[in-house]
Amino acid sequence: MSDPAVALVMMGILVFVICIGFPVAFTLMALGVAFGYYAYFQPDQAFFDNRVFYLLTQNTFTVLNNDALVSVPLFLLMGYLVERANILDNLFRSLQVALRFLPGALAVATLATCALFATATGIVGAVVTLMGLLAFPQMMKAGYDTRLASGVICAGGCLGILIPPSIMLIVYGAMAGLSVVKLYAAAFMPGFFLAAMYIAYVVVLAIIKPERAPPLPKDQSNVPFGQVVVMLLKSFFPLALLIMAVLGAIMFGIATPTEAAAVGAIGAALLAAAYRSLSWQSLRESVFLTARTSAMVCWLFVGSATFASIFAYLGGNQIIKEAVLAMNLTPLTFMLLAQVIIFLLGWPLEWTEIIIIFVPIFLPMLEHFGVDPVLFGVLIALNLQTAFLSPPMAMSAYYLKGVSPPSVLLTQIFSGCMPFVFVVIATMVIVYVFPSIALWLPNAIYGR
Numbered sequence: 481m482s483d484p485a486v487a488l489v490m491m492g493i494l495v496f497v498i499c500i501g502f503p504v505a506f507t508l509m510a511l512g513v514a515f516g517y518y519a520y521f522q523p524d525q526a527f528f529d530n531r532v533f534y535l536l537t538q539n540t541f542t543v544l545n546n547d548a549l550v551s552v553p554l555f556l557l558m559g560y561l562v563e564r565a566n567i568l569d570n571l572f573r574s575l576q577v578a579l580r581f582l583p584g585a586l587a588v589a590t591l592a593t594c595a596l597f598a599t600a601t602g603i604v605g606a607v608v609t610l611m612g613l614l615a616f617p618q619m620m621k622a623g624y625d626t627r628l629a630s631g632v633i634c635a636g637g638c639l640g641i642l643i644p645p646s647i648m649l650i651v652y653g654a655m656a657g658l659s660v661v662k663l664y665a666a667a668f669m670p671g672f673f674l675a676a677m678y679i680a681y682v683v684v685l686a687i688i689k690p691e692r693a694p695p696l697p698k699d700q701s702n703v704p705f706g707q708v709v710v711m712l713l714k715s716f717f718p719l720a721l722l723i724m725a726v727l728g729a730i731m732f733g734i735a736t737p738t739e740a741a742a743v744g745a746i747g748a749a750l751l752a753a754a755y756r757s758l759s760w761q762s763l764r765e766s767v768f769l770t771a772r773t774s775a776m777v778c779w780l781f782v783g784s785a786t787f788a789s790i791f792a793y794l795g796g797n798q799i800i801k802e803a804v805l806a807m808n809l810t811p812l813t814f815m816l817l818a819q820v821i822i823f824l825l826g827w828p829l830e831w832t833e834i835i836i837i838f839v840p841i842f843l844p845m846l847e848h849f850g851v852d853p854v855l856f857g858v859l860i861a862l863n864l865q866t867a868f869l870s871p872p873m874a875m876s877a878y879y880l881k882g883v884s885p886p887s888v889l890l891t892q893i894f895s896g897c898m899p900f901v902f903v904v905i906a907t908m909v910i911v912y913v914f915p916s917i918a919l920w921l922p923n924a925i926y927g928r
Contacts, residue, residue, distance in 0.1 A: 483519070487796025490515045494787070494837070504833050505776065508783025509536065516790040532790070539785040544778060547738070549654060553774040554741030555645050558726075560766035561748035562600040566757040567715055568610050571596065574711035576618075576696075577703045584686030584693035586622055587632045588679050590615040594636025595675040596716070599643045599723050600748075604868055608637035608879040616884060625692035626888055628685070631896030634876035635678055635903075638868045641831060642861040643671035644727055645741065651777065651835050652857045656843055660737050661730055665922035666854045667861060668727070673917060674862065674907045681903050718754070722747045731925060777832065784836040800841055811849045815912065818842050818856075819863050826867025830875075834864065858918045859911060865904045869897040 490511055497507050516532030543549070576589035590611060598607050611633045619629040641648050644664035653660040686693035726744040729735040735743065752758035791797065809817065825834050839860065846853050868876040877893040884893070911917050 482795075484795035484799040486515065486518070487791050487794035487799070490787075490791060490794070491796060498829065498833065504830075505779040505783045508780070508787040508837070512536070512783065512786030512790050515794070516786070519790055519793050535789055536782075536786050539789070540782050543781040543785060546654060546781075549650070549778065549781070551645075551660070551737040551741040552647060552650055552777055553770050554738065554745050555647060555650075556603075556773050557766060557770045558645075558741060558744040558748045559600060559603050559606070560769050561745065561752050561758075561762075562597075562719070562722075563603070563606050563610070564757060564762040564766060565748070565752035565755050567719060567751070567755055568593070568597060569614055570711070570715035571719065572611075572614055574708070574715045577708050578712060578716075580696050580703070582683060583690070583695070584682045585696050586615070586619050586624065587628065587682045587686070587693055590619070590632050591636045591675060591678050591682065594633070595639050595643065595672070596719060596723070598637060598640030599645075600719055604637050604640060604876060605879050607640060608633060608876045609883055611637060612880045612883040616880070620885075622696065623691075623694045625896075626892050627896035628682075628692050629896070630877070630880060630884075630888070630893040631898075631900050632678075632682065634869055634874070634880055634893065634897050635865070635900035636675075637876055637879070638865045639671060639675055641864050641868075642667055642674065642858075644668055645730070645737070645744070646671075646861065647777075648831055648835060648861055648864065649857065650737070651781075651832065652839065652860065654781070655835060655840055656853050656857065658853055658857065659926075661733075662854060662922045662926055663857055664727065664737075665731050665925055666858050666918045668731075669921055670858050670862060670907070670911050670918050673911075674865070674904065677903050677907050678900060681899065718751060722751060731921075780832055780836050784840075787837070788840060797841065797844065801845060804845060805848065809849070811851060814845065814849045815851065815856075815859070819859060819908070822860060822863050823866055823870075826864060827870065829867075831864045831867060834867070835860070852915070852919065854922065855911075855915050855918055859908055862904060862908045862911065866901050869901050869904070871897075 494507065494511055498504055513532055513536060516535060517530050520531040572589060572593045575592050576586060579585050579589050579592065582588050593615070594607055594611055597610075616629055616633055619632075620626070640646065644667055646667060649663040649667055650660050652658070653663050682693065722744065725747070726740045729740040729743070730737050749758060752762070804814070804817075822834060822838070825838060842856075843853065846856055868874060871877070871894045874894060874897055877890065877897055880893055881888070881890050
């Protein structure tokens with residue numbers, strides 16, 4: 481068997497083993513070491529003299545010494561502290577009252593809360609779970625259609641994948657060798673454009689079919705203007721100010737992503753203290769969850785670097801590249817092929833595995849097809865929204881099912897998510913046709 485064929489076997493084993501539930505990081509390392517031992521094997525060599533062991537240790541040191549990844553635990557700590565600041569209920573209530581005159585006000589308030597909270601945390605499971613406990617019962621009590629209420633929470637909770645400070649964009653930037661700052665600037669407008677598309681869909685649906693999204697009762701909407709302003713000042717503006725300060729410092733070059741993330745973590749702690757929700761227990765939980773998630777990301781990088789090195793050494797990258805180039809694809813058909821593959825991979829795999837394992841296969845081809853890697857990254861971030869929304873592995877649906885009443889069926893949640901999947905696809909098409917939506921801001925701030 482030729483080396484490229486061995487590389488394809490290696491990839492096939494990886495996909496199979498991941499699909500049956502083995503830990504991804506250790507699967508990558510195990511396959512990298514096993515096939516690397518074969519690739520570097522010399523008959524007269526001692527067992528531990530094989531170069532694959534040097535490769536593994538070198539990759540471990542290089543990954544853990546990567547400055548771009550330092551911001552990951554800091555942004556995670558900021559998100560976990562905000563999550564435990566107990567401001568979500570006040571935020572949702574204030575937005576619900578402020579937006580009370582819009583059709584589908586509860587759903588619109590839910591999406592707006594999700595967008596802001598997802599920006600602060602970037603943790604899909606946390607946002608969907610918390611909003612499922614807070615907003616879902618209120619929408620059910622108000623007579624909302626179960627499918628619409630489910631879709632709103634699941635879709636809104638996924639916005640943190642795209643809207644900065646997104647952990648996914650940090651990981652993509654590290655894999656593609658791109659500036660995280662530029663990626664953040666590129667994702668800013670598409671992220672809020674997607675949120676606006678969700679809100680527009682809900683408003684139009686509430687106008688056409690008001691029985692699916694009834695207006696707020698008068699006792700909830702009859703709130704004096706001054707009281708609404710006070711509610712927003714107490715809940716919305718402090719969190720919005722923290723987020724805009726962090727993102728503004730990054731985008732305008734006042735601070736690096738790592739420095740801004742550190743300030744954001746301190747700001748989140750102060751915000752939690754101001755709301756009297758900062759305790760030793762919540763701080764310890766936040767640090768523990770930060771360490772656990774950061775370790776997962778770092779070891780995924782180590783395993784991916786080892787696997788990718790051996791895969792490329794055996795000629796796997798070259799054979800895939802030659803196969804794609806042999807199709808004589810246009811830039812449009814290449815983008816369609818890449819996005820369809822990523823969409824399908826989103827069913828069995830998490831976004832971390834897709835970004836770290838499979839996206840690097842496409843990156844060397846971008847120059848050939850004249851595709852901007854920044855635009856490509858934004859489209860991937862949009863596409864990965866569908867991974868959390870489309871069955872059979874729509875994780876946001878399972879998060880919501882875990883906190884919803886037993887009467888709410890998983891099939892209802894899946895059904896509610898599907899219109900939002902089509903909204904995501906429509907947004908991807910618009911961003912591809914009008915790339916300035918993503919590229920105007922980074923080009924205006926940093927130049928081409």
